[in-house]
Amino acid sequence: MKKYSQNSIAREREQKQRYPEESLNQVDSIVTKQRENLKQMVADQKTKEKQMKLFAQSIVDTVIEFQLFFSHMDPKSQELDAILNYYKVGYRRNQNPLFIDNIKAQFPKLKDVGNVPILKVQVSLDPVKFVVGSEEIIKFLLDNGFIFQPKHMTYSAYAQQGIEFAKKVDENLEILFFNPILTGENIFKSHPETYREGGKNYILVKALRQLIGDIFINSAKNIRKIYQNKEQYKNSRKQFIEDLESWKIRVGDNDYHGGKSPDEADFAFFGVLMAKHNSRSFQMFLEKNMPGPVYRWFLRMRQNCQYEPDRVLFDSEDLENEQNEQNQEKQEKQEKAANL
Numbered sequence: 001m002k003k004y005s006q007n008s009i010a011r012e013r014e015q016k017q018r019y020p021e022e023s024l025n026q027v028d029s030i031v032t033k034q035r036e037n038l039k040q041m042v043a044d045q046k047t048k049e050k051q052m053k054l055f056a057q058s059i060v061d062t063v064i065e066f067q068l069f070f071s072h073m074d075p076k077s078q079e080l081d082a083i084l085n086y087y088k089v090g091y092r093r094n095q096n097p098l099f100i101d102n103i104k105a106q107f108p109k110l111k112d113v114g115n116v117p118i119l120k121v122q123v124s125l126d127p128v129k130f131v132v133g134s135e136e137i138i139k140f141l142l143d144n145g146f147i148f149q150p151k152h153m154t155y156s157a158y159a160q161q162g163i164e165f166a167k168k169v170d171e172n173l174e175i176l177f178f179n180p181i182l183t184g185e186n187i188f189k190s191h192p193e194t195y196r197e198g199g200k201n202y203i204l205v206k207a208l209r210q211l212i213g214d215i216f217i218n219s220a221k222n223i224r225k226i227y228q229n230k231e232q233y234k235n236s237r238k239q240f241i242e243d244l245e246s247w248k249i250r251v252g253d254n255d256y257h258g259g260k261s262p263d264e265a266d267f268a269f270f271g272v273l274m275a276k277h278n279s280r281s282f283q284m285f286l287e288k289n290m291p292g293p294v295y296r297w298f299l300r301m302r303q304n305c306q307y308e309p310d311r312v313l314f315d316s317e318d319l320e321n322e323q324n325e326q327n328q329e330k331q332e333k334q335e336k337a338a339n340l
Contacts, residue, residue, distance in 0.1 A: 176233065
């Protein structure tokens with residue numbers, strides 16, 4: 001026993017000579033800090049999860065109301081509308097431009113704002129808040145947890161190319177869309193008027209259009225424009241058909257431009273098409289000229305971005321499904337990495 005104690009004392013002396021107490025204390029403090037940081041991270045994560053569950057449960061008590069004011073013919077508004085529906089954000093939709101004018105009249109801060117999408121936010125008894133612009137609206141929804149894990153925001157170079165492509169298509173489509181030749185099936189109507197017939201907010205305009213004098217004015221106006229813009233129409237029509245073929249190549253064998261799920265370019269191009277889709281003549285044009293794969297892509301986007309006026313703003317079941325999808329994706333990535 002005496003020999004053992006002497007040996008242990010000798011070892012302690014040797015360790016003290018090799019490793020001074022200061023360096024050992026430093027190592028201990030670093031390890032302790034790392035452990036504390038890890039514990040804090042785990043605690044923060046648990047707290048965040050609890051808060052989200054409480055938020056989901058307390059949604060009945062806290063009344064949150066979103067109302068989106070936008071123009072149907074604005075591609076950026078249509079893009080935003082599609083994104084909100086894709087992520088199942090509950091909101092009320094208002095496409096009547098008269099309401100936008102009324103809002104601007106009531107709130108001086110919005111007086112100089114153009115016809116961009118405006119989101120009206122009402123949280124219980126708090127003052128009304130307005131978020132202006134599609135990018136600002138998306139940022140607001142992300143920052144406040146109304147959109148979880150925005151899968152479409154890939155920030156890839158290919159998606160950026162697709163966005164630029166959609167902008168060019170929109171520029172050319174403006175020439176084609178407002179050309180009266182496109183509405184040749186009804187020569188007595190100018191194209192904006194056939195467009196209005198598809199909208200629910202233009203009943204008054206539709207009634208006024210039935211006046212006999214309006215018919216004669218439009219017929220004379222359109223006949224003159226047909227001869228003036230014939231060449232321009234041909235070029236823009238040809239270009240748009242080529243653009244549809246180009247989009248077919250960009251999507252390839254995938255369901256979307258982004259692959260298995262939509263990316264930024266999918267929503268941008270979909271917004272361009274939907275901005276004109278309320279016109280029956282434009283719908284007929286797409287049905288005749290849109291390639292099969294592009295038409296199937298278009299139907300998929302419409303199905304995934306359907307507006308539901310009775311949708312709940314925040315659903316705990318949706319949150320749970322979203323979390324399950326994320327866990328499944330992580331598991332798949334880990335399995336792929338293990339196989340490599």
